[in-house]
Amino acid sequence: MQHTASIQAYHDELMQRGDWPAGFSGRWTTLTFVPSERPGLEPYRMNLAAILPDQPVTAFAGVFTRNRFPGAPVISGRQILQHAAASGILVNNRIANVCSPSGLQDITALQQELGRLSGASPEGLFCVSTGIIGWSLPLQEITAAMPQLLQTSAQPIDVARAIMTTDSFPKLRAARCAVGSVLGIAKGAGMIEPNMATMLVFLVTDLEVSREDCQRALSAAVETSFNRISVDSDQSTSDMALLLSSGKGGTVAYEQFSSMVAEVCQGLAQDIVRNGEGVAHVIEVTVSGARSSAEARDCGKAIVNSPLVKTAIYGNDPNVGRIVAALGDHCGNSGIPIVPEAVRILVEDVPVFQEGAFRLSSAVEQQLSERLTAASMNPRITGYPQNDDCVRIHIDLGMGDVQESVLGTDLSHEYVTENADYRT
């Protein structure tokens, strides 16, 4: 069964089997309200959600965007990483709180009020916002809604739904071992709606890990998951991933913990790529024969970010000339000394370029085009993507022995419509 189409069933099964971090006890709450000031958005509803562990969490970690215009939640989140404990996460959607004159003061006000009402320590509260860049939060109305928020009782999937903006389905993944588990929710669909921030990831675990291992595992997992996807831009002003551990479950070796966190992050990354409205194909580019991980990753991103490759795949056109042009352009500009004679390119396991020349025929092109058509989703999705498939491109640079994969998407009419016609 497709993962994305069965997300509610997946969640319910996790909860029933106890396959989620049962030792992470605390409140999950959500609330929807209608702010009075509306920045041109109809219908304008704002969701609030909170994850409030019963006790302060001393093992926690965060990874934040490297964007040079970080939102206030990122600036504040980095400060909380310096504290002894985290006390919870508050999230709103609709307005991103980026470059607003009162951004950090608003966060302080939210921390104070939520702390007063819930008993959580204010300075350890992550206050996270996602949505339009440039508007200020409706502070009075958010604080006025807090008492009601704290009376609700939600499940993780409800919080995954509440933090959605342009997402068409909630993202939730889990990994379990004998003595505990890791649960992650995420929000993100590429920056496909104007000014909507890309990606929020919240992971909780009951496994007993040190704070240092928390950070190490999260940083490593982000590198092999969210840093390997590319829808239209690498980093928004608000991207963040947080990991909180209650430490009330068992203890496992670091390698096992780390691989569980990576598994959850990689699943969520796939869900984010597959989500975007306007995405007709998910593209996986694997680059082998590189001399370093960064070299492989950057070559893969150059291909998956090429508008010419993206539009060709949207049209189910296995246009190898564009793959070669994008690779050659990137390597030429970056001083990567590939030699055309040593490069091999395969599309869906079919060799299409080797020994310095294309290996194409009408029959091969027809075969590849049919394969691309089969892997396509109807981009006008209203719920879940129609398949879990992707278009696989493999490039062997013929220089070294490092391999990396990146995930991206095609470029469709629906993408342009989503992004051009939003305000009009």
Added chain:
Amino acid sequence: MQHTASIQAYHDELMQRGDWPAGFSGRWTTLTFVPSERPGLEPYRMNLAAILPDQPVTAFAGVFTRNRFPGAPVISGRQILQHAAASGILVNNRIANVCSPSGLQDITALQQELGRLSGASPEGLFCVSTGIIGWSLPLQEITAAMPQLLQTSAQPIDVARAIMTTDSFPKLRAARCAVGSVLGIAKGAGMIEPNMATMLVFLVTDLEVSREDCQRALSAAVETSFNRISVDSDQSTSDMALLLSSGKGGTVAYEQFSSMVAEVCQGLAQDIVRNGEGVAHVIEVTVSGARSSAEARDCGKAIVNSPLVKTAIYGNDPNVGRIVAALGDHCGNSGIPIVPEAVRILVEDVPVFQEGAFRLSSAVEQQLSERLTAASMNPRITGYPQNDDCVRIHIDLGMGDVQESVLGTDLSHEYVTENADYRT
């Protein structure tokens, strides 16, 4: 009057007034024929064109793509730069002669045959191809058409037309001083047709200059013109610019010569950007306050290449959040230490971001949206762009005193259609 809409009149006036390199005497020829093998293209006509100076040219220069998969014409062209003299230029459109197993042999055969028929020295003939990547040239048919090609007599504008692929109008610019002139023609419309190579530029002059100055002036001009435009990719496998000087006109200081070559190249670069079918807006991003020219250029390109910025401008949406996000992403990834508080952003001379915060209101957004609408061309052009206008974005990084401008285009439905639906 618009330059592009009056290109024929511009050309005719140049010729009548003698404002073109009259001292560059030689044959300009063009011919159209229908090859028997058709790589899926209808109607499939191939144009041939040649520029054959009466005498070998010892002052000449070339600048070639840095793409790591260079076409055979680029490989051969680089070799000719090592020779004592150039004897002319032969061009075909439709097939690019890139990564074809017989690419270089085909060029040798063309050089031999054209040399035999015209008396030009074979080893000094640039044989240039533009069109589909991956197919081989119809060698027999091109050589069979050569006698007829050599009987035609064309004008520069006819050659500019003959080398077009997806171009919707020919590109021709000239610059004159008291003792001679520089004339340039170009072909290019962004890589908007599948596998079509981007850009060919041929300049001729009668000014007497050294070979060294020829190369220096051309390299410098390319840097401030073609290397400052970005439609969808920086360099195709076939990009090249050639400059031939007959030396039969007068002598000028290097600075004057260099500025004439730059003027012609900058005009042609603007024409190429404005050409693309599917281009609704031309975007000029000026970056000041940078510490180096490369830093300014790369920041500008990051903005003009952002799919989110491009689609917003297509929708006449002055979406400043996306400009900030693209700039912040690039600077964060490239280690450029901009400080949001020191950055200023203006759209159409209106300050929209300063002192770390957006300066937006409904009135400002409305004003900018109207301005963007006025600057838009109907992308479904059949001939010339409807205006010579562009959307102006100015970014002051607040770090240094270097300024550069780059030109780019928006991202439209027509772009996706052009690029996705070509083979279907």
